Structures are given as structure tokens and as C-alpha cells.
Amino acid sequence: LAKTTQPISMDSYEGQEVNITCSHNNIATNDYITWYQQFPSQGPRFIIQGYKTKVTNEVASLFIPADRKSSTLSLPRVSLSDTAVYYCLVTNAGNMLTFGGGTRLMVKP
Amino acid sequence: DAGITQSPRHKVTETGTPVTLRCHQTENHRYMYWYRQDPGHGLRLIHYSYGVKDTDKGEVSDGYSVSRSKTEDFLLTLESATSSQTSVYFCAISESVATRLDEQFFGPGTRLTVL
Numbered sequence: 001l002a003k004t005t006q007p008i009s010m011d012s013y014e015g016q017e018v019n020i021t022c023s024h025n026n027i028a029t030n031d032y033i034t035w036y037q038q039f040p041s042q043g044p045r046f047i048i049q050g051y052k053t054k055v056t057n058e059v060a061s062l063f064i065p066a067d068r069k070s071s072t073l074s075l076p077r078v079s080l081s082d083t084a085v086y087y088c089l090v091t092n093a094g095n096m097l098t099f100g101g102g103t104r105l106m107v108k109p
Numbered sequence: 110d111a112g113i114t115q116s117p118r119h120k121v122t123e124t125g126t127p128v129t130l131r132c133h134q135t136e137n138h139r140y141m142y143w144y145r146q147d148p149g150h151g152l153r154l155i156h157y158s159y160g161v162k163d164t165d166k167g168e169v170s171d172g173y174s175v176s177r178s179k180t181e182d183f184l185l186t187l188e189s190a191t192s193s194q195t196s197v198y199f200c201a202i203s204e205s206v207a208t209r210l211d212e213q214f215f216g217p218g219t220r221l222t223v224l
Contacts, residue, residue, distance in 0.1 A: 034211075043199045043215025044152065087151065091211055096142075096167065099151035 004088045009104040018075040020103050022088030025069050033064060033071045036087040038102070044087060048073070075105075083107045112136050113216035115200050121222045128187040130219050132200030134180075140203045141183040142167075142213065143175060145196040152199065158183055190223045197221070 006022040024033065032051050036044040048055055050062040050071070061074040075082055085102040112135030122128050132141060140159055144152040144167075154167030156175040164175050172194060174186045187194055200216040 041218070043201065043218055044213075045215065046212045049212075096154055096157065097211070097213060098168075099144075099153070101149060101151050 004090055004100050006086075006088050006100065006103045008101065009106070011106045011108060012078055013108050014079055015077050018078050018082070018105060018107075020073045020075075020086055020088075020105070021070060022073070023070045024088070024090050027068050027090055028092070031090045031092050033062065033068075034089045034091045034097075035060070035062065035073050036089065036099070038085045038087065040084075044099070047086075049091070078105075078107045080107050080109060113200060113202055113214060115198075115216040115219050117219060118217065119220045121224065122190055123224050124191055125189050128190050128221065128223075130185040130198055130200075130221070132183045132185070132216060134183075134202050136202060136204075136214070137180060138202040138204045138214075139180075141177065142201040142203075143173070143183065143185045144199045144201065145169065145194075146199060146218075147196050155185065155198075187221075190221075192223050195221060195223045 004022050004024045012018045032049055034049040035047045037047045038044040048057055048060050048062045050064050052064050055062045063072045083106055085104050087099050087102040089097055114133045116131045142157040143155040146152045153169045155169055155173050156164055156167050158164045158177040161177055176184045198219045201213040203213045
């Protein structure tokens with residue numbers, strides 16, 4: 001599966017929009033982009049998944065350009081409770097999930 | 110939240126002793142997984158199961174064994190614990206891997222310290 005690269009950490013303030021970009025240059029045709037969120041002392045939880053263009057749910061939006069070599073997770077109007085580690089994964093049905101180091105988001109008041 | 114429990118939640122043990130961690134699910138999901146999480150490494154897959162008595166190795170399986178005698182229980186055993194196995198262990202479940210979503214649901218974790 002394609003390796004992903006994302007920033008190690010990001011800081012933001014309450015009420016701001018946060019965009020976390022992930023690169024996956026070697027993504028294959030059948031791969032999807034999936035994001036998980038992990039709060040301190042908890043297991044990760046699924047946030048969003050997409051294949052191309054834009055996907056939006058109640059938690060976040062995911063933007064994927066036409067070449068699919070990168071993706072951006074967008075969190076609208078973050079709050080302190082959005083402080084977490086966000087993992088970008090390239091996934092393919094039938095294969096195991098591979099977690100990288102993730103992006104540690106710190107939301108400040 | 111998905112019905113996943115892990116026991117114990119915390120354990121301190123000594124080098125060379127056997128340790129068994131238990132994952133219990135009430136979702137009747139077919140797939141179960143054991144991960145370990147260490148600082149700077151994200152989560153790494155140790156073993157997984159795709160059915161009762163059907164298991165396979167993950168990325169970091171050395172020093173670990175697993176068993177699944179019932180759909181709801183997945184046991185992880187450290188036959189002879191070493192300090193390098195000090196970590197946080199997460200169990201996860203999924204309904205299927207043959208779907209686009211392949212969402213995994215994670216348990217609360219077990220913090221294991223090997224002295």
C-alpha cells in the first residue's frame with residue numbers, strides 16, 4: 001500500500017478551520033483515503049473516507065484532487081475537544097490498515 | 110460506541126513472566142485485531158483473526174501468540190514478557206475487510222509495563 005506523509009504536529013485556535021494535508025504519491029487505482037482520529041488514552045476512531053473529489057460528513061470534509069496524490073482533511077471551526085492525533089491512511093479492501101505517525105493537532109483557547 | 114472491552118486495562122509485570130490480554134466484543138464482528146502503540150510509531154498490527162480459530166500474523170508478531178476459540182473473544186499472549194513489549198495494546202474489530210469502508214472499531218486499550 002502507498003506510504004503516507006503528513007505533518008507531525010499543528011497548532012490552531014478555537015473557532016478556526018484546520019486543514020491537514022497528507023501526501024500519498026504512490027496511491028493505486030483501487031486505494032481509498034481514510035482518516036482516523038485518536039484522543040489521548042483512547043483507541044482511534046474512523047472519521048471519513050473518500051476516493052476522489054470531495055466528501056463531507058458531520059465531522060469533517062475530505063478533499064482529494066484529480067491526481068489523488070494528496071488529500072486534505074478539513075475540520076471546520078475547531079474546538080478544544082478536537083485536540084487529537086489524526087491519521088491519514090491509504091486503504092484497500094482486503095488489506096490491513098497501516099498507521100503512520102499521524103498529525104498531532106493542538107487546539108488552543 | 111462499538112461493544113469492545115479489554116482486560117486488564119493496566120498491568121505491570123516482570124520480565125520473563127507470561128501475560129495474557131483479553132479482548133471481548135458484543136458486536137458479532139468476524140474480524141479482530143491486536144495492535145501495539147509506542148511513541149513515534151503510530152499503531153502496528155501484531156496479529157489478526159478472520160474467524161474462530163483462524164488467525165494470521167501482522168507486522169510485529171514476534172514474541173506474541175493469539176487464540177480465538179469464540180467469536181467474541183480474542184486473546185493475546187506474551188509467552189515470556191520482555192521490556193521491549195512495554196506498550197499500549199489496542200484491540201479492534203471489523204465486520205469485513207472485503208468492503209470499501211473496512212472501518213475498524215477500537216477498544217479502550219491496555220497499558221502494559223514490563224519491568
